[in-house]
Amino acid sequence: MWPAEVVGSPEEAVAAAERLGWPVVVKVADPGASRRAGTVRLGLTGPEMVRHAYAELSGERVELAVQRMAPQPAVPTVVGMIEDPAFGPVVSFGLGEVTARLLQDQSFRLAPLTGEDASELVRSVRAAPLLFGEYGYPPVAVDALEEVLVRVGRLAHDLPEVFRLDLDQVLVGESDVMILGARATLRTPAGPRLDGGPRRLS
Structure with missing residues (x-):
């Protein structure tokens, strides 16, 4: 996870920015x-910018966080996992660009994933060329992204108590990936898998 701190006041936000290092973002x-x-x-580079951003966003009565700004350029992607009652844990992947989200440009594979599965999953979305240096985007670390997908698939397979996992956004840079947000839904108490048989998509 890319470093972030939840804050409750403008001064807490400035202090968090000083600890994390400039520039930062303030976000819900x-x-x-x-x-x-x-x-x-x-792209907030000083205390006054952080205070102003906090004042703008705090009007929504939501919890705010300060996060060190990830290096650019990078391609935003979204990785997820949910347990399907018929198929068991399913890993999803899509780009985080607004157009890709609106078009629901996502692909899915059953967990656990092999390296080959992860490679196919990345390349199966329609917006995949943006990861490989086309349309003016620089080529990014697809191998590191595939490693994240394999790890999410392994987590889904090994930990049945994790019912859902959302990594949003996963920024894919030129040499590494940065996970900016993560949320897990746990089933308590942990029970058996919902799917009752071998996992395969037809």
Whole structure:
């Protein structure tokens, strides 16, 4: 996870920025907020900018967080896992660009994933060329992204108490990936898998 701190006042936000290192972003702490416009202020380089951003966002009566700004350029992606009652744990992948979200440009594979599964999953979305240096984007660390997908698939397979996992956003840079937000839903008490047989998609 990329470093972030939840804050409760403008001065706490400034102190967090000093600890994390400039530049920073101030954003709504809920990872799901990245799907909504106007929930983040980027590229804040000093205390007054942080205070102003906090004042703008705190009017929504939501919990705010300060996070060190990830290096650019990077391609935003979304990785998820949910347990399907018929198929068991399923890993999802899509790009985090607004157009890709609106078009629901996502692909799915059953957990656990092999390296080959992860490679196919990345390349199966329609917006995949943006990861490989096309349309003006620089080529990014697809191998590191595939490693994240394999690990999410392993987590889903090994920990049945994890019912759902959302990594949003996963920024894929030129040499590494940065996970900016994560949210897990646990089933308590942990019970048996919902699927009752071998996992395969037809």
